[in-house]
Every structure is written in structure tokens, then in C-alpha cells.
Amino acid sequence: MKIEIDVNNTVHEMVIEPNTLLVTVLRENLHLTGAHVGCDTSQCGACTVHLDGRAVKSCAVLAVQVADAKVVTIEGIGEVDNLHPMQIAFREHHALQCGFCTPGMIMQAIDLVTHEDNLDRDKIRQGLEGNLCRCTGYHNIVSAIESAADKT
Amino acid sequence: MYSFDYHKPTVLDQALDLFKGADDPIFLAGGMTLIPTMKQRLAAPTDVIDLSGLDVLKGIALSEAGLSIGALTTHNEVATHPLIKLHLPVLAQLAATIGDNQVRNRGTIGGSIANSDPAADYPAALIGLGGSVVTQSRSIAGDDFFLDLFETALHPCELITRIEFPLPDRAAYAKFRNQASGYAVVGALVADFQGKIRVGITGAGPCACRAIGIENELMKNLSVDVLDHVEVPDAGFNSDIHASAEYRAHLVKVLTKRALTQLLSQKNAS
Numbered sequence: 001m002k003i004e005i006d007v008n009n010t011v012h013e014m015v016i017e018p019n020t021l022l023v024t025v026l027r028e029n030l031h032l033t034g035a036h037v038g039c040d041t042s043q044c045g046a047c048t049v050h051l052d053g054r055a056v057k058s059c060a061v062l063a064v065q066v067a068d069a070k071v072v073t074i075e076g077i078g079e080v081d082n083l084h085p086m087q088i089a090f091r092e093h094h095a096l097q098c099g100f101c102t103p104g105m106i107m108q109a110i111d112l113v114t115h116e117d118n119l120d121r122d123k124i125r126q127g128l129e130g131n132l133c134r135c136t137g138y139h140n141i142v143s144a145i146e147s148a149a150d151k152t
Numbered sequence: 153m154y155s156f157d158y159h160k161p162t163v164l165d166q167a168l169d170l171f172k173g174a175d176d177p178i179f180l181a182g183g184m185t186l187i188p189t190m191k192q193r194l195a196a197p198t199d200v201i202d203l204s205g206l207d208v209l210k211g212i213a214l215s216e217a218g219l220s221i222g223a224l225t226t227h228n229e230v231a232t233h234p235l236i237k238l239h240l241p242v243l244a245q246l247a248a249t250i251g252d253n254q255v256r257n258r259g260t261i262g263g264s265i266a267n268s269d270p271a272a273d274y275p276a277a278l279i280g281l282g283g284s285v286v287t288q289s290r291s292i293a294g295d296d297f298f299l300d301l302f303e304t305a306l307h308p309c310e311l312i313t314r315i316e317f318p319l320p321d322r323a324a325y326a327k328f329r330n331q332a333s334g335y336a337v338v339g340a341l342v343a344d345f346q347g348k349i350r351v352g353i354t355g356a357g358p359c360a361c362r363a364i365g366i367e368n369e370l371m372k373n374l375s376v377d378v379l380d381h382v383e384v385p386d387a388g389f390n391s392d393i394h395a396s397a398e399y400r401a402h403l404v405k406v407l408t409k410r411a412l413t414q415l416l417s418q419k420n421a422s
Contacts, residue, residue, distance in 0.1 A: 001158060018158035018200065019190075042188050043332070045254060054228070054257040060187045061258070064158045065180075065202060111253060115232075129334065130252025 003067045007032065008076030016063055023047045023058035026073060034074035034103040038132070045131030048104035049073045055111035057130070074103035077110070086110050089148035090141070097135035105131050105141055113149040121146060153190045160202040164288060164311070167201055171309050174199035179311060181224060181263030184255050209262065209313055214239060218318040220286075223262025223311075227251070230261060242323040242341065243281075246273050249327060251334045262312040265297070268304045268359050270390060271335035273327065274315075275360030280325075280341030280352025283317040291316070298359035320345050324414035326407040327355075330394055337395050338403035342370075342411040349374065351408060356389050356400045366408055376409050376416070 002015050007030060014029055026032045026049070035058050038046030042060040049058045050072040078084035086106050089095070096102045105128070112127040113119065119127075124142045133141060157174075161167040171177045178197035180186055181204075189195045203209055203224060210222040214235050221230065230236055230247035237244045250256055250264075250273050264274045265285060277283065278294035285292045287310045297305050306312070320343040327339035338355040340363075349370040351363040369378050386401035395403070 017155060019153040019155050021153075021187075021191075040191070042184070042255070045252070048254055051257075055254050056258050057254045060184060062158070062183070062187065062200075064160075065183070065204065067160075108253065111257075115228075127253055130254045 001064060003064055005063065005066060005071065006069070007071045008073060009070075018062065018064050020063045021059055022049070022061040022063045022066055022071070025063040026058060026071075032073050032075050036100055036103060038100065038104075043132065044101070044104075045108060046101050046104040048107040048131065050107060050111070053111075053114070055108045072107075074107060077106070084110070085151055086113070086145070086148045089144040089151075093140045093144035093147065095136065095140040095144035101131060101133045101135075105133065109141075109145045109148065112145065119146070119149045124149075154193060154196045156190075156197055157199045158202065159199060160205050162205045164206055164208050164313075167203065167206060167311065168288065168309060170199065170201050174201075177201055179203055179266075181266075182226065182259040183263075184251070184259035185263070185267050185269065203311070209311075212236065218283075218316060219243075221261055221315045221317070223266075223313055223315065224260050225262075227256035227259050227261070227264075228253070231256065239319055240281075240317055240323075242320075242325050242343070243277055243317065246277055246325045246339075246341070249273060249329065249334065255334075261315055265315060266304060266306060266312050268298050268300075268302050269335075270301055270358055270360075271330070271333075271337070271355045272360075273325075273336055273339055273354060276325065276327075276336070276339045276341040276352040276354035277317070278315065278352070279354075279360050279362055280343050280350050281317045281320060281323065282343070282345070282350055283315060285312055286314040286316060287312055295362065298361070301358040303359070318345070320350075322415050322418040324411040324418070326410035326414065328403050328407060338400050338407055340404065340407040340411045342408060342415050344374070344415060347371070347374075353404055353408075356404050358388070358390065363404065363408065366404075370412070374412075374416070376412050379405055379409050379412070 036046040038044035047058040175198040177199040209224040323343035325341040327336040336355040341352040354360040386397040389397035391397040
């Protein structure tokens with residue numbers, strides 16, 4: 001099936017099978033390997049990307065479903081020398097250890113600070129229930145999001 | 153995932169024609185259950201008919217009869233929509249407890265109700281609020297909609313277009329949330345319509361149901377203490393790694409009490 005897919009403000013035309021997942025297209029067709037396949041069962045959130053501005057798990061979305069939508073991945077939010085404020089906050093607060101969950105955490109954190117009012121540490125923890133981190137114990141991740149929320 | 157043909161119709165009749173013409177078709181709404189199920193090869197449809205292009209399944213409207221919510225409305229839209237927060241806050245609060253944020257951004261009210269998962273939250277609301285399910289051909293009372301585990305009154309080619317809820321004077325929902333999935337081990341929604349009490353229970357049995365014995369007691373005496381003397385038999389309740397049938401029967405009582413306590417603390421709108 002031929003589709004056009006808008007990823008990080010670039011439209012890509014490709015031919016794919018309808019049973020191809022969005023995360024597969026991102027990683028294997030477009031070589032955007034920031035979205036990770038962690039559990040592949042929509043539990044862990046490592047594959048989180050934005051679809052029309054909202055966080056979704058790209059392992060639970062078919063690529064053909066997003067033909068009319070705008071997809072933004074971790075690669076689309078900042079540059080190495082011009083990081084997104086959430087990326088800066090994660091670096092400043094050392095909000096990662098192995099880094100596997102980090103792209104998904106950051107994409108979900110941006111959704112959270114954009115759409116949730118009056119964030120506090122409890123609300124941030126609840127907001128991360130769809131993202132698993134097995135290293136940090138979440139403490140520094142919560143601190144990073146708290147500080148980024150204050151700046152936005 | 154097995155291969156299939158993908159269709160994205162733009163009008164309702166086209167969706168129904170595609171369904172009728174296919175060998176083993178399935179409708180796709182948010183896909184938060186269907187896609188993981190297909191990935192596990194527990195479902196292998198020949199044709200997937202994506203409903204997201206059907207505007208008739210979208211939108212939220214208020215009328216004298218209550219709120220009418222399009223089947224494709226996502227859980228996060230229900231949780232945050234001003235009309236729902238103002239007129240049916242219990243439904244907004246319930247929607248905010250479903251799954252996680254990413255799931256709430258994709259999953260839909262129509263998809264959840266059509267699936268009749270025994271641990272889903274919306275069925276408790278459909279039953280507890282006495283809502284109805286509108287399809288392309290008829291309106292089905294919530295009380296008659298859920299038949300069994302993953303089984304509803306929908307015919308194979310029948311599509312939910314909207315869910316309609318009458319507005320109670322006051323209502324509250326309490327759930328015992330599975331820590332990992334967010335699903336309700338048991339959930340109870342209690343609603344007061346000018347003294348007529350309805351109680352919808354999800355998670356306990358094979359599908360959501362009314363707790364008529366509890367309703368009758370509460371209509372005699374609307375107090376939390378009354379529930380101490382109500383027997384909740386566990387016959388037919390689910391028993392799995394999350395909870396035994398006996399524990400679920402206990403939770404029905406505890407969560408109905410919690411919901412009722414919340415309800416009684418609200419100002420009566422009537």
C-alpha cells in the first residue's frame with residue numbers, strides 16, 4: 001500500500017504492508033531509531049512519539065493509520081546544539097541512567113507539561129504511568145519534568 | 153501480525169458495505185485493544201476497516217435528554233471536555249483513570265463499550281447511568297447491551313455511532329485499579345436520579361451488570377451503613393491472578409461504599 005507520512009515536518013512517500021507498525025516504519029524505513037521497541041506489548045512507553053501533538057505508543061499504531069497525521073519523534077524536537085527545554089532538564093537533573101526509556105519519557109513529559117495544569121510531583125508520577133524506567137527509580141525524571149514545567 | 157487489507161472509508165454506508173463484502177472483517181477505532189490482539193495473533197481479520205474518517209462518529213452534544221458522545225471520542229477528550237466536566241463530571245473522572253496517558257490519547261469510548269472487556273471502566277458508567285448505545289439502525293439500552301465476556305447485543309455488521317447518557321442529580325465512581333494495567337479489578341458507579349438509585353458494577357463478573365439488590369436497599373435508605381447488611385454473593389464472579397471471586401464480591405461492597413460516600417458529599421443538583 002502506498003502512503004504519505006509526515007514525520008518531523010518532512011513528508012515521506014513509501015510503499016508498506018498494512019500490517020506494518022508505525023514504530024517499524026520509523027526505525028527501519030526512516031532510520032529514526034530514537035523511538036525504542038521495549039516491550040512491544042504497549043506497556044513500557046519506550047516507543048512513545050507524538051501524533052498530532054499527543055503522546056502515543058507507536059508500537060500500537062499501524063503506519064497506515066497516520067497517513068493524514070503529523071508524527072514527531074525525539075529526533076524532531078531539538079538539535080544537538082539546540083536541545084528542547086525538556087532535553088536540557090533531563091540532562092541537568094541526570095534523569096537517566098541507561099537511557100533506553102529516555103526518548104519515550106521525554107515525549108510523554110512534553111505531552112504532560114503541555115496538557116496538564118498545575119503539575120506537582122504526584123501528578124507527574126501519575127502522568128508517567130505509561131512509561132517504565134528500570135534504572136532510576138523515577139526520582140530524577142520527576143525532578144526534571146517539574147523544573148521544565150516551571151519554565152514553560 | 154498476519155496480513156490484512158486496510159480500508160479507510162469516509163462515509164458510514166461505505167464502511168458497512170466494506171464490512172458486508174469482506175470474508176472476516178473487523179472495525180478499527182482507537183486500536184488500543186485490537187492492535188495488540190492482532191500482534192499476538194489472537195485476532196486475524198482479513199480486512200481492517202478504520203473508522204477514523206467517519207465524522208458522524210465524532211462530536212459531543214448536549215440536549216434535554218442528556219449528553220450524546222460520538223463513538224470515536226478518545227478517553228482524554230472525555231476526561232477534559234468542558235461540556236462533560238460541567239454536566240457529567242463522573243464520566244470525565246472515570247475516563248481519566250483508564251489505562252495510561254498514551255492509551256487515553258488513542259482509545260475511544262465506542263471501542264471500549266463494543267469490546268465488553270470485563271474489566272473496562274465505561275461499561276460501569278453505561279449501566280450505572282442508564283445510558284444507551286446508538287448504532288446505525290437502533291438504540292440499545294445499556295441494561296440490555298452487555299451479554300457476556302467480550303459479547304454484546306451488537307449484530308456483526310452493527311456499528312456504534314454514539315453513546316447517550318442521561319444526566320443524574322449526582323453520581324460517583326470508585327475503582328480498585330490494577331497497578332500494572334490500570335484496568336478495574338472491580339469498579340462501581342453509583343448514580344442518583346431524583347431518589348432513584350442505580351449501581352453499575354464492572355470487573356466482578358463476565359461483563360458489567362447492575363447491582364439491583366444494592367439499589368433496592370439504597371432506595372429504602374440512602375446511607376453507607378446500609379451496605380454493611382447487604383449480602384453480595386460471588387457466584388459467577390471472575391477468579392484470576394488478580395483477585396478471587398470471593399475477594400471481588402468483597403470489593404463490590406467496598407467500592408460501592410466509597411462511591412456512595414463521594415456521592416453523598418456532593419451537593420444535590422436537584
